[in-house]
Amino acid sequence: MNKPLRRIAIFCGLLVLTLLLRDNYLQYVRADSLKDDPKNRRVTIARYATPRGDIIVGGDPITGSTETSKSGLNDLKYKRTYKNGPMWAPVTGYASQAFGATQLESLEDGILTGNDDRLFFRKTLDMITGKEQQGGNVVTTLNAAAQKAAFDGLRKRGGKGAVVALEPSTGKILALASYPSYDPSSFAGNTNDDAAAWKKLQKKYNPNDPMLNRALRETYPPGSTFKVVTAAAALENGKYTSADQRTDSPLPWVMPGTSTELKNEGNIPCENATMRVALQFSCNTVFGKIGSDLGNDKMLEEAKKFGFDSEQFTPVRATASVFSDDMNQSQTALSSIGQYNTAATPLQMAMVASAVANDGKLMKPYMVDELQSSNLDPVAKTEPEELSRPLSPKNAQILQDMMQTVVEKGTGTNARINGVKVGGKTGTAQHGVENSENPYAWFISYAKLPDGSSPVAVAVVIEDESANRDDISGGGLAAPIAKNVMEAVVNAKK
Amino acid sequence: MSSSTNSPTHHTSTIGAIGAPSRRNTELALLVFAVAIPVFAYANVGLAISDQVPSGLLSYGLGLGLLAGVAHLAVRKFAPYADPLLLPLATLLNGLGLVVIWRLDQSKLLQSLPNFVTAAPRQLLYTALGIALFVVVLIFLKDHRVLQRYTYISMFSALVLLILPLVPGLGANIYGAKIWINIPGLGSLQPGEFAKIVLAVFFAGYLMVKRDALALASRRFMGLYLPRGRDLGPILVVWAISILILVFETDLGTSLLFFGMFVIMLYVATERTSWIVFGLLMSAAGAVGVASFEPHIQTRVQAWLNPMREYELSRQITHDGILHSDQLQQALWAFGSGGTLGSGWGQGHSDLIRFAANSDFVLATFGEELGLAGIMAILLIYGLIVERGVRTALAARDPFGKLLAIGLSGAFALQVFVVAGGVMGLIPLTGMTMPFLAYGGSSVLANWALIGILIRISDTARRPAPAPVSSPDAEMTQVVRPS
Numbered sequence: 001m002n003k004p005l006r007r008i009a010i011f012c013g014l015l016v017l018t019l020l021l022r023d024n025y026l027q028y029v030r031a032d033s034l035k036d037d038p039k040n041r042r043v044t045i046a047r048y049a050t051p052r053g054d055i056i057v058g059g060d061p062i063t064g065s066t067e068t069s070k071s072g073l074n075d076l077k078y079k080r081t082y083k084n085g086p087m088w089a090p091v092t093g094y095a096s097q098a099f100g101a102t103q104l105e106s107l108e109d110g111i112l113t114g115n116d117d118r119l120f121f122r123k124t125l126d127m128i129t130g131k132e133q134q135g136g137n138v139v140t141t142l143n144a145a146a147q148k149a150a151f152d153g154l155r156k157r158g159g160k161g162a163v164v165a166l167e168p169s170t171g172k173i174l175a176l177a178s179y180p181s182y183d184p185s186s187f188a189g190n191t192n193d194d195a196a197a198w199k200k201l202q203k204k205y206n207p208n209d210p211m212l213n214r215a216l217r218e219t220y221p222p223g224s225t226f227k228v229v230t231a232a233a234a235l236e237n238g239k240y241t242s243a244d245q246r247t248d249s250p251l252p253w254v255m256p257g258t259s260t261e262l263k264n265e266g267n268i269p270c271e272n273a274t275m276r277v278a279l280q281f282s283c284n285t286v287f288g289k290i291g292s293d294l295g296n297d298k299m300l301e302e303a304k305k306f307g308f309d310s311e312q313f314t315p316v317r318a319t320a321s322v323f324s325d326d327m328n329q330s331q332t333a334l335s336s337i338g339q340y341n342t343a344a345t346p347l348q349m350a351m352v353a354s355a356v357a358n359d360g361k362l363m364k365p366y367m368v369d370e371l372q373s374s375n376l377d378p379v380a381k382t383e384p385e386e387l388s389r390p391l392s393p394k395n396a397q398i399l400q401d402m403m404q405t406v407v408e409k410g411t412g413t414n415a416r417i418n419g420v421k422v423g424g425k426t427g428t429a430q431h432g433v434e435n436s437e438n439p440y441a442w443f444i445s446y447a448k449l450p451d452g453s454s455p456v457a458v459a460v461v462i463e464d465e466s467a468n469r470d471d472i473s474g475g476g477l478a479a480p481i482a483k484n485v486m487e488a489v490v491n492a493k494k
Numbered sequence: 495m496s497s498s499t500n501s502p503t504h505h506t507s508t509i510g511a512i513g514a515p516s517r518r519n520t521e522l523a524l525l526v527f528a529v530a531i532p533v534f535a536y537a538n539v540g541l542a543i544s545d546q547v548p549s550g551l552l553s554y555g556l557g558l559g560l561l562a563g564v565a566h567l568a569v570r571k572f573a574p575y576a577d578p579l580l581l582p583l584a585t586l587l588n589g590l591g592l593v594v595i596w597r598l599d600q601s602k603l604l605q606s607l608p609n610f611v612t613a614a615p616r617q618l619l620y621t622a623l624g625i626a627l628f629v630v631v632l633i634f635l636k637d638h639r640v641l642q643r644y645t646y647i648s649m650f651s652a653l654v655l656l657i658l659p660l661v662p663g664l665g666a667n668i669y670g671a672k673i674w675i676n677i678p679g680l681g682s683l684q685p686g687e688f689a690k691i692v693l694a695v696f697f698a699g700y701l702m703v704k705r706d707a708l709a710l711a712s713r714r715f716m717g718l719y720l721p722r723g724r725d726l727g728p729i730l731v732v733w734a735i736s737i738l739i740l741v742f743e744t745d746l747g748t749s750l751l752f753f754g755m756f757v758i759m760l761y762v763a764t765e766r767t768s769w770i771v772f773g774l775l776m777s778a779a780g781a782v783g784v785a786s787f788e789p790h791i792q793t794r795v796q797a798w799l800n801p802m803r804e805y806e807l808s809r810q811i812t813h814d815g816i817l818h819s820d821q822l823q824q825a826l827w828a829f830g831s832g833g834t835l836g837s838g839w840g841q842g843h844s845d846l847i848r849f850a851a852n853s854d855f856v857l858a859t860f861g862e863e864l865g866l867a868g869i870m871a872i873l874l875i876y877g878l879i880v881e882r883g884v885r886t887a888l889a890a891r892d893p894f895g896k897l898l899a900i901g902l903s904g905a906f907a908l909q910v911f912v913v914a915g916g917v918m919g920l921i922p923l924t925g926m927t928m929p930f931l932a933y934g935g936s937s938v939l940a941n942w943a944l945i946g947i948l949i950r951i952s953d954t955a956r957r958p959a960p961a962p963v964s965s966p967d968a969e970m971t972q973v974v975r976p977s
Binding site: 001002003004005006007008009011012013015016018019020022023024026027028030031032033034035037039040041042045075 | 602603758761762763765802805826827829830831832833834843846861865866869870873874876877880881884887888893896900903904907908910911914915918919920
């Protein structure tokens with residue numbers, strides 16, 4: 001009987017071995033994916049087990065952490081709080097006990113909870129000394145005054161809109177506002193009140209979609225502001241070499257391959273106008289023809305250099321702006337004046353203004369300056385990074401000159417600031433079937449200090465359903481907000 | 495006359511020469527560790543949860559130590575040559591189980607559940623009763639061969655035990671599986687745990703008598719020895735009973751356990767591989783057949799194939815009439831979150847499993863808090879218990895003892911595999927519990943009885959030179975002696 005007994009012994013051994021292998025698979029191979037699964041409640045418990053680190057703007061935290069009330073079964077010890085939540089929501093995102101986390105709150109969760117591997121030493125030290133684990137801080141590049149100017153401007157306007165301000169020399173994001181916005185504090189906990197507040201903010205129940213981050217995640221037809229890109233393409237491709245060279249621009253101009261005339265807004269001096277004049281009066285015919293002459297490929301190449309057609313990670317993801325690659329001449333003409341398929345995020349248009357202001361060098365936009373441990377030791381610092389060179393320095397200066405004319409005596413006079421050179425471009429983009437809906441009002445601009453440095457570039461977009469159609473023009477609605485944002489940055493520099 | 499000359503089958507490495515050391519002192523030394531480790535673990539849990547050594551540490555330590563001491567003294571007195579590892583291993587598992595059950599008692603989440611009871615004191619009581627049963631087995635079962643007399647009574651009792659949960663008014667349906675009975679004033683009982691032992695006694699007694707008929711009268715067909723039609727009877731009956739358990743009690747685990755145990759014992763008794771093939775075919779056919787119409791089994795299989803889907807379904811209102819449970823997914827998360835070294839005693843969140851966290855799913859808490867290292871250690875302890883059981887079977891001098899020992903060890907191994915495999919998502923989940931670790935009186939009592947029987951068989955097996963007077967051979971010789 002002993003032979004089968006030995007075989008049964010081997011069989012039992014195999015059973016145990018199978019269990020051991022399975023356990024190794026579960027607790028070693030799959031351990032990390034199970035541990036970090038967002039549906040695994042432990043992730044949420046860890047996120048709120050200790051006071052969460054803060055998101056910092058200009059030395060002051062814009063977030064906080066309070067102890068959750070001990071009543072009932074709440075296994076989450078702390079709750080997130082926000083200072084001036086609606087204003088900063090496009091930057092922070094939210095961290096909610098019930099509804100997860102987004103944007104910086106989610107991307108930098110490891111630092112904020114203190115679980116990041118880079119904080120391992122600190123964590124171990126805290127564990128040994130018996131101190132409660134503390135989250136690290138995320139220091140942003142934002143400028144509180146600029147952000148306030150941007151958000152207040154949008155709020156006073158009352159419609160929907162977004163503002164992005166960048167520091168051209170580094171790519172630092174100075175302002176990132178979206179309106180209407182939401183207060184992430186209102187649903188940070190997991191009570192019934194939080195659930196009700198959350199529900200009210202969803203697009204299903206709120207057509208204004210306040211939780212949409214319009215500065216990064218919404219694309220709008222850029223309208224005439226895109227003419228800056230077209231002008232850059234003309235200069236870079238050598239089609240025209242100066243701002244004051246007469247262009248080959250007949251009026252009226254019929255788009256190639258069609259019998260449709262491209263119209264200008266009103267009776268403006270566009271026939272064979274110089275690029276300076278064409279930009280000053282926002283001539284559709286001049287820039288439409290430039291785009292059509294250069295062709296789809298060259299326009300696309302220049303647009304891509306400005307950042308079109310790729311997502312940006314700031315580190316919060318921004319939707320890719322669009323310039324199509326399969327258009328005929330007339331479609332290219334329309335796209336070159338920011339219509340047809342062309343669509344851009346406010347961040348994208350701020351990048352355009354920023355590249356021009358930075359003498360043709362486009363810096364990668366970013367909003368996290370530094371990650372700190374709980375005792376403020378730096379853990380990681382973001383270094384400015386060049387993304388591309390859409391313009392040569394010489395061409396950049398020609399374009400700056402043209403954009404400054406727009407603000408001095410063109411459509412953008414509302415953005416003038418005393419003692420500071422401002423260059424800008426207005427835009428009014430049509431949308432809807434047969435242009436039935438209200439146009440978007442755009443303004444992009446930058447400020448240049450007397451010493452030649454440029455501290456800020458801005459893009460503002462307003463979609464104002466309540467305003468009269470004729471009233472909407474970038475110069476009227478958007479330029480004053482851009483001016484306030486630029487002033488806020490410039491005044492801080494002084 | 496020494497054991498090695500008595501019969502060639504007895505010659506194994508475990509039986510040393512005549513006068514083999516009893517190893518009782520080894521057992522005592524191991525027991526000290528088996529008690530000390532859970533006591534340290536208990537202190538550790540208290541420090542982790544409330545920053546202080548639990549107030550019950552002394553009484554708990556003394557209690558466990560006392561129980562282990564009593565068990566040891568009983569073995570010393572009544573089974574001096576028993577295997578020295580079985581008692582310490584069982585004590586260690588039982589002690590660790592108590593710690594984890596106490597740890598889960600501290601969970602606010604579990605305390606909020608409607609059926610919450612403070613389980614640790616009860617489990618300590620069950621442990622005391624279990625060890626009492628262990629001692630009783632050692633005292634009254636002087637020789638395991640006595641059990642042979644009760645072969646058919648065992649069969650009858652096993653059937654009664656298995657049918658009990660189906661008796662109206664007595665049986666209790668807990669989360670779909672009907673494997674409990676309610677005894678007023680005492681709580682619920684899982685008769686299946688006891689049926690395991692009683693059935694092993696029946697199978698061993700039956701097969702010992704019939705093994706020659708089953709082994710020799712067969713036809714050879716395609717390399718397999720096919721049994722005669724009438725010899726197929728017993729396996730068909732056991733198979734039918736397993737299927738009935740599966741259908742009426744919807745308990746895949748118990749069904750698999752009994753059938754598996756029978757096939758193992760049949761194979762050992764007859765040395766015919768064909769039985770294994772038959773057994774596998776029949777159990778596969780039975781399981782698939784029943785699963786095709788039994789919704790409870792189907793749900794379990796679905797949950798096994800896609801635990802995440804089941805988790806999602808458990809969080810919404812479904813109208814399919816099936817109770818969806820997120821337990822398996824929660825258990826998998828617990829294992830994964832434990833990682834290699836675990837979160838440490840008392841610092842995991844395995845209470846998220848909620849229902850049955852301290853019984854069917856107790857292994858998940860070990861997985862999370864002790865990590866891969868801890869689970870591997872525990873699995874190896876189980877493996878070691880099985881190995882000692884198999885060694886006992888090898889060393890046993892009589893076929894009944896061999897069959898009983900291998901039946902009990904095999905069933906123990908199958909149970910560990912079915913439960914651990916289920917909790918770790920290797921096979922569909924069944925309603926059984928980890929021996930010694932899980933909360934539950936029936937399980938603790940039955941498994942201590944099982945260890946008691948194994949210790950008795952091993953004592954008989956390792957005992958040096960049985961007295962010639964008690965040898966049946968010698969008596970027979972006397973009978974034929976001319977007067």
